[in-house]
Amino acid sequence: MEQEKYLSDKVKSIQASGIRNFFNMAAEVKGAISLSLGQPDFVTPRHIIDAAVKALEEGQTFYTHNMGLIELREEIAKFLSNRYNINYNPKTEIIVTIGVSQAIDTALRTLVSSGDEVIIPQPSFVAYQPCTIMSGGVPRFVPTFEEDNFVLRPDILEKNITDKTKVLILPYPNNPTGAIMTRDELAAIAEVVKRHDLIVISDEIYSELTYGVNHTSFASMPDMWERTITVNGFSKTYAMTGWRLGYIAAPKGFIKEMVKVHQYTVTCAPSMGQYAAVEALKNGDEDIKKMVTEYDNRRKFLLGEIRDMGLHCFEPRGAFYLFPSIKNTGLSSDEFATRLLYEGKVAAVPGTAFGENGEGFIRLSYASSMNDLKEATKRMREFLKKI
Numbered sequence: 001m002e003q004e005k006y007l008s009d010k011v012k013s014i015q016a017s018g019i020r021n022f023f024n025m026a027a028e029v030k031g032a033i034s035l036s037l038g039q040p041d042f043v044t045p046r047h048i049i050d051a052a053v054k055a056l057e058e059g060q061t062f063y064t065h066n067m068g069l070i071e072l073r074e075e076i077a078k079f080l081s082n083r084y085n086i087n088y089n090p091k092t093e094i095i096v097t098i099g100v101s102q103a104i105d106t107a108l109r110t111l112v113s114s115g116d117e118v119i120i121p122q123p124s125f126v127a128y129q130p131c132t133i134m135s136g137g138v139p140r141f142v143p144t145f146e147e148d149n150f151v152l153r154p155d156i157l158e159k160n161i162t163d164k165t166k167v168l169i170l171p172y173p174n175n176p177t178g179a180i181m182t183r184d185e186l187a188a189i190a191e192v193v194k195r196h197d198l199i200v201i202s203d204e205i206y207s208e209l210t211y212g213v214n215h216t217s218f219a220s221m222p223d224m225w226e227r228t229i230t231v232n233g234f235s236k237t238y239a240m241t242g243w244r245l246g247y248i249a250a251p252k253g254f255i256k257e258m259v260k261v262h263q264y265t266v267t268c269a270p271s272m273g274q275y276a277a278v279e280a281l282k283n284g285d286e287d288i289k290k291m292v293t294e295y296d297n298r299r300k301f302l303l304g305e306i307r308d309m310g311l312h313c314f315e316p317r318g319a320f321y322l323f324p325s326i327k328n329t330g331l332s333s334d335e336f337a338t339r340l341l342y343e344g345k346v347a348a349v350p351g352t353a354f355g356e357n358g359e360g361f362i363r364l365s366y367a368s369s370m371n372d373l374k375e376a377t378k379r380m381r382e383f384l385k386k387i
């Protein structure tokens with residue numbers, strides 16, 4: 001039976017993630033060191049695991065409220081208020097989701113009507129485009145450039161706004177570049193957002209992983225709270241990727257509608273993970289500090305090594321990625337990453353996995369042990385000498 005003809009046009013039009021393709025390739029190369037994964041190498045801190053085990057032992061195995069445990073929503077509200085000065089009512093303005101992945105999908109499906117345009121700065125996380133298409137929207141890519149520290153430029157944003165534009169996705173701190181946006185830079189974006197009456201989905205999953213600067217939430221900018229859907233989660237901050245927990249915080253008029261999408265697709269996030277997340281928010285500050293200190297050491301080490309090898313590299317201030325330029329090797333991102341994998345035995349992700357203008361770059365993750373980083377950079381040096 002031919003299956004193709006039964007598939008939806010939307011699904012057929014989207015591609016499998018370039019990161020996963022590359023990751024699968026890397027898994028077949030014996031002895032390769034992978035700097036390709038976007039997840040912490042740390043195991044979830046013990047006290048957070050214990051909270052989940054305790055919840056299970058106490059029989060907390062039932063559906064929770066669709067929006068998530070109220071204790072968890074209260075902790076999330078406190079966290080957002082204390083850390084980023086944005087205030088949400090835990091009863092009506094927060095939904096606990098299955099990772100930020102589901103938060104992005106739910107937000108887009110709630111906001112986008114067929115044909116609405118969604119602006120996606122690139123390079124950026126691989127899910128924005130397919131989720132936009134699946135919601136019936138039209139992705140409109142806006143490039144960011146290394147010369148601008150990979151921040152979204154208000155003039156370029158404005159040029160790409162049409163009378164169909166409804167949503168702007170704001171992906172900072174950024175995967176894959178590690179760029180952050182300062183308050184002043186966000187203020188310039190806020191002006192454009194207001195002038196063109198846009199809604200912003202601000203993906204702040206790396207908000208706690210910044211180095212020498214504090215994160216600014218877009219919703220804390222003047223007049224932006226009412227037009228911002230903040231999405232954030234536990235995967236990166238607390239090394240909890242496998243738990244699948246995130247959240248959406250937004251004004252109640254949006255949340256009320258998002259709950260419908262959320263309810264009919266997933267009912268609620270897993271209960272035991274929600275108990276773990278309460279513990280993470282209550283007692284996880286020291287864990288974050290320790291991990292951020294360790295990431296920062298690795299960031300400095302890797303940046304130093306990469307520059308010393310003769311590759312040009314922007315200094316990232318957020319997330320756990322480096323996005324060096326490989327333009328001076330004369331190879332494309334794909335060629336470079338493929339040859340580095342097979343000849344150098346190091347897996348990196350080609351920049352093009354994050355959008356066309358990622359050409360000329362590769363993404364290296366320093367959420368890998370220092371030993372792996374040392375060995376990987378040694379191998380990269382050898383590889384660069386050969387090509």
Ligand SMILES: Cc1ncc(COP(=O)(O)O)c(C=O)c1O
Pocket residue numbers: 038098099100101102125171174175203205233234235241244245246
């Ligand atoms: C920018 C960004 N947003 C969202 C996600 C999805 O995270 P989660 O594990 O919470 O679904 C990722 C994961 O890599 C990411 O890099």
